[in-house]
Amino acid sequence: MISKLFRSNPTYRKYLVQLLGKFTNKLDKNIVTNMYHMIKQNEPDEKIVNFIQKNRIGMEELKSEPRASRISNVLFQFLKKDLKPNIGAYLDIGCNNGLITVELGKKLNLKSSQIYGIDVEDFSGQKIIPVGGFVFSSYDGYNIPYTDDYFDLVTCLMTLHHIKHIDIILSEIKRVTKKHGLVLVKEHNAYSEEIDWLIFLKHLFYDVMDYNITYEEFIKTYFQKCYSKNQLVELFKKYGFELVKLSGKKFLNRYHYSNPTQTFYALFTKN
Ligand SMILES: C[S@@+](CC[C@H](N)C(=O)[O-])C[C@H]1O[C@@H](n2cnc3c(N)ncnc32)[C@H](O)[C@@H]1O
Numbered sequence: 001m002i003s004k005l006f007r008s009n010p011t012y013r014k015y016l017v018q019l020l021g022k023f024t025n026k027l028d029k030n031i032v033t034n035m036y037h038m039i040k041q042n043e044p045d046e047k048i049v050n051f052i053q054k055n056r057i058g059m060e061e062l063k064s065e066p067r068a069s070r071i072s073n074v075l076f077q078f079l080k081k082d083l084k085p086n087i088g089a090y091l092d093i094g095c096n097n098g099l100i101t102v103e104l105g106k107k108l109n110l111k112s113s114q115i116y117g118i119d120v121e122d123f124s125g126q127k128i129i130p131v132g133g134f135v136f137s138s139y140d141g142y143n144i145p146y147t148d149d150y151f152d153l154v155t156c157l158m159t160l161h162h163i164k165h166i167d168i169i170l171s172e173i174k175r176v177t178k179k180h181g182l183v184l185v186k187e188h189n190a191y192s193e194e195i196d197w198l199i200f201l202k203h204l205f206y207d208v209m210d211y212n213i214t215y216e217e218f219i220k221t222y223f224q225k226c227y228s229k230n231q232l233v234e235l236f237k238k239y240g241f242e243l244v245k246l247s248g249k250k251f252l253n254r255y256h257y258s259n260p261t262q263t264f265y266a267l268f269t270k271n
Contacts, residue, residue, distance in 0.1 A: 001197055002049075003042045012198060015261070019205050020052065031055045045204070046215045053208050053215075065099060072103035075155070078265050079184060082244055083108070087152045091116045091176065093144070093169070094159025095136070096123075102133045104155070116151070118144065123162070126211050144172045151176055157186040158263075161199070161226045170239040177270045183241060189262040190226030199226055199261050229264050241268035 005012045020035065038048050087108055092101035095117030105115035115134035120141045122128070130136035139145050142165065154177050163169050177183055190196045200222075207218050227235065233243055247265040 002045050002201060003039050005194060005197055005201070006039050008194065012194060015198060016201070019202060045201075049204060049208055049215045052205070053212075068099035068103045071100050071157075072107055075100075075104050075157075075184065075186070075265070076107040078245075078247060079153075079182070079267065082182060082267060082269075084152065084180075087114070089114050089116060089151045090153045091118065091144075091146070091151045091155070093118055093154065093156040093173070094162070095119050095130075095134075097128060098130045098132075098134050098136060100157065101155075102131060105134060108153070116146070142168045142172065144176050146176050148175050149178045149181075152178055152181045153184070154181070155184045155186075157184075158188075160185065160187055160232070161190075161224055164223060164225065166225070166235065167239075170235065174239055174241070174270060179270060181270050182244070183236075183268045183270070185232065185236075185266045185268070186263060187229075187232060187266070188226055189229045189264050191228040191262075195261055196224075196226050200224055202261065229262075229266070233266060236266070236268050240271060242271055243267075244269050 002016065006016055007013070035048065035052060038051060087110060090105055090108060090110055092098070092104070092115075095101040096119055098117045101115060101117045102112075105112075112133050113135065116137070117130070117134050118137050118139050119128050121138045128136075128138070137145050141163065154173055156173070160166060160169070173183060188195070188199050190199060203222060203224065204215075204218055207213055207222070208215060229246065233246070237243065244267040246267075
């Protein structure tokens with residue numbers, strides 16, 4: 001699939017080069033030459049990925065504070081006009097270690113006791129180590145461990161596409177959100193099969209590089225069900241949410257433009 005997508009379209013090729021460039025030492029010409037040779041030769045994904053993993057040197061720290069600060073800034077800018085003045089409780093579903101959760105909570109002027117995050121026990125074989133400064137709970141991935149109408153704001157960032165039964169989680173989000181509360185979603189816009197594949201490959205590269213799991217382990221455990229922007233909006237409407245706004249082109253930064261998987265933000269309210 002890597003080779004096929006690489007040849008299929010210049011935008012996909014550019015994106016794959018960006019992704020691959022993150023995981024290889026760009027200065028080591030031998031590694032890069034060998035990698036592109038393998039792609040040209042139509043080698044299977046497993047062989048290409050194992051080669052990159054073996055030769056990886058440094059990579060961007062995915063769970064870094066600068067990244068969390070950058071992302072929470074974007075979220076806050078997107079949200080702020082629609083926020084009500086007094087947020088009692090904020091929940092982040094799929095919070096991972098909570099860096100983004102806490103950063104956004106601080107921008108909302110919340111105390112640690114008002115910032116909540118939940119995630120599954122382990123994902124891609126990785127145990128989550130919460131950063132602190134918020135109330136973390138691990139849960140079964142479906143039954144949100146809070147009472148009805150508890151949260152004024154719920155975020156679910158780059159997480160919905162990892163959840164098998166979206167119907168269950170959407171009813172749960174609805175249950176725990178207060179009437180007129182806000183739900184902010186960040187997702188990939190998977191509007192074609194090729195984009196779905198690019199998203200899959202992105203996760204494959206990140207997981208084998210960042211978590212150092214093998215290609216076989218990844219294939220066994222990984223789950224993805226992506227939606228297009230429109231599909232996701234329709235799903236939320238079906239579960240009783242009203243769309244407040246979607247991120248438009250003006251909102252996207254340069255990285256989003258060069259990224260064909262087109263991450264987007266959608267804000268909903270519970271009626
Ligand atoms: C791509 S990470 C996103 C992490 C963080 N929200 C961010 O935007 O950087 C996806 C997260 O979804 C979590 N996850 C997977 N299944 C989940 C579920 N059923 N409920 C909540 N979180 C889940 C994973 O553990 C992981 O932390």
